[in-house]
Amino acid sequence: MAQRSSFVVVANRLPVDEVTTPDGDKQWRPSPGGLVTALHPVLTEHHGTWIGWAGGTGDAPEPFDLEGIHIHPVPLSGEELERYYEGQSNATIWPLYHDAVETPAYKRRWRETYRVVNHRFAQAAAQVADEGATVWVQDYQLQLVPSMLREMRPDLRIGFFLHIPFPPIELFMQMPFRAEILRGLLGADLVGFQQKLAAQNFVRLARHLLGLRYEGQSIQVDGRKVKAGAFPISIDTREMERLAADPSVQARAKQIRAELGDPKTVILGVDRLDYTKGIELRLKAFRELLADGKLNVGDAVMIQVATPSRERVEHYQTLRVKVEREVGRINGEFGKVGTPAVHYLHQSVDKQELAAMYAAADVMMVTPLRDGMNLVAKEYIACRGDSGGALVLSEFAGAATELRQSFLCNPHDPDGVKDALLRAINAEPAELKRRMRVMQRHLRTHDVSRWAKTFLDELGVGETSDDSEG
Numbered sequence: 001m002a003q004r005s006s007f008v009v010v011a012n013r014l015p016v017d018e019v020t021t022p023d024g025d026k027q028w029r030p031s032p033g034g035l036v037t038a039l040h041p042v043l044t045e046h047h048g049t050w051i052g053w054a055g056g057t058g059d060a061p062e063p064f065d066l067e068g069i070h071i072h073p074v075p076l077s078g079e080e081l082e083r084y085y086e087g088q089s090n091a092t093i094w095p096l097y098h099d100a101v102e103t104p105a106y107k108r109r110w111r112e113t114y115r116v117v118n119h120r121f122a123q124a125a126a127q128v129a130d131e132g133a134t135v136w137v138q139d140y141q142l143q144l145v146p147s148m149l150r151e152m153r154p155d156l157r158i159g160f161f162l163h164i165p166f167p168p169i170e171l172f173m174q175m176p177f178r179a180e181i182l183r184g185l186l187g188a189d190l191v192g193f194q195q196k197l198a199a200q201n202f203v204r205l206a207r208h209l210l211g212l213r214y215e216g217q218s219i220q221v222d223g224r225k226v227k228a229g230a231f232p233i234s235i236d237t238r239e240m241e242r243l244a245a246d247p248s249v250q251a252r253a254k255q256i257r258a259e260l261g262d263p264k265t266v267i268l269g270v271d272r273l274d275y276t277k278g279i280e281l282r283l284k285a286f287r288e289l290l291a292d293g294k295l296n297v298g299d300a301v302m303i304q305v306a307t308p309s310r311e312r313v314e315h316y317q318t319l320r321v322k323v324e325r326e327v328g329r330i331n332g333e334f335g336k337v338g339t340p341a342v343h344y345l346h347q348s349v350d351k352q353e354l355a356a357m358y359a360a361a362d363v364m365m366v367t368p369l370r371d372g373m374n375l376v377a378k379e380y381i382a383c384r385g386d387s388g389g390a391l392v393l394s395e396f397a398g399a400a401t402e403l404r405q406s407f408l409c410n411p412h413d414p415d416g417v418k419d420a421l422l423r424a425i426n427a428e429p430a431e432l433k434r435r436m437r438v439m440q441r442h443l444r445t446h447d448v449s450r451w452a453k454t455f456l457d458e459l460g461v462g463e464t465s466d467d468s469e470g
């Protein structure tokens with residue numbers, strides 16, 4: 001019989017990676033991430049379980065304990081991975097929820113498998129949750145889990161958090177199994193979003209599509225109340241500040257600038273290689289400023305780090321080609337031997353190197369066409385200490401609601417992006433430091449543990465303490 005828990009997290013991925021030790025043994029290692037950092041205290045306090053996919057296809061590993069968390073792997077076959085994850089999650093729901101910036105594809109067999117896999121996750125949660133336990137379901141891959149789980153276990157408190165945007169009614173209505181998805185979410189007691197606007201889209205949709213009544217943010221469903229609300233996610237701010245202040249990271253930041261030829265302005269972009277992130281338009285803005293003579297190679301240099309992502313999905317393959325063509329074009333037209341205009345890394349970098357890059361960059365460009373939050377923007381701010389620096393930020397990132405002292409721009413307007421970049425580059429250092437300090441103060445109080453605590457308090461999970469009380 002499976003170990004039972006009073007607190008259960010259900011997410012597509014488990015917070016662990018399998019690594020091979022120097023002796024050739026396979027071992028599980030925690031994979032660092034904001035979510036697991038935030039939830040770790042709650043999970044250990046409640047003998048919590050995390051249910052998710054461990055990576056790989058075929059049989060799942062047996063459940064195990066790691067650093068005080070019970071890990072409960074869910075299996076996926078190769079075909080399920082293709083249909084549930086790459087298909088329904090990342091070629092239907094992901095583009096649709098991001099303003100359809102790429103055209104969503106709809107396939108019956110994808111949604112059938114999405115249903116099957118969601119049911120498997122719900123069953124795993126029903127199996128490990130104690131009587132009256134709290135279950136917190138994460139993100140767009142698992143939107144049917146709340147209602148499936150409620151049917152199996154009406155005694156549970158169920159929360160759901162959507163990490164990506166929730167679209168306006170007109171867009172959501174495109175989806176062939178729209179009512180089923182909505183009912184899936186309404187199985188939760190609390191549905192959390194990054195933004196107020198997303199929560200409003202959700203309650204309005206419930207009325208529009210299912211004729212449900214709502215008062216404020218509370219929807220009446222079968223005699224129950226389902227609350228919707230905004231809970232903007234954040235980062236482990238103190239940890240990020242500490243990392244960036246580390247002498248080895250500072251030394252590496254200096255070294256990066258030296259290797260770039262100590263230019264006046266280092267411009268940085270860090271993203272998963274995703275079409276929502278606005279990587280191409282950022283490169284294009286940089287190219288046009290070079291062409292206009294407003295920037296010069298040598299004075300200004302750009303680094304673009306793009307983590308490989310969802311490489312088997314067609315839109316992502318096309319994007320890679322487009323981004324790499326643009327990088328090639330810029331370097332071809334403006335680079336000199338030994339001095340490229342853009343340094344492009346199609347790779348993932350470790351946390352230390354990432355912090356050093358943030359510390360080395362005068363201007364950070366975060367220009368998504370649509371983004372639930374965007375944690376890169378917040379990480380950059382936490383890494384600046386008192387050295388100033390400027391954030392160019394898209395109005396369409398959730399982070400723009402909080403980071404008002406950034407240089408905001410409309411990513412659909414190329415001139416607007418160029419203008420914001422130039423203003424950021426030419427701003428007075430004192431002005432930049434002032435802006436940075438305001439945003440840093442905000443992030444110190446609005447960190448990821450506060451996010452988790454606010455959500456769980458609203459869900460009514462009694463005595464969850466944040467680590468300051470622990």
Ligand code: ADQ
Pocket residue numbers: 163164233270271272305306307347348349350354371372373374375376377379
């Ligand atoms: P993502 O779309 O993945 O997340 P983001 O919020 O920017 O986007 O998080 C990316 C994370 O990956 C950051 O912590 C960043 O440091 C890291 N990362 C990015 N590129 C990297 C690289 N090359 N090497 C190493 N690390 C890299 C989704 C939503 C967001 C929402 C988050 C959390 O799309 O809008 O903010 O979930 O809710």
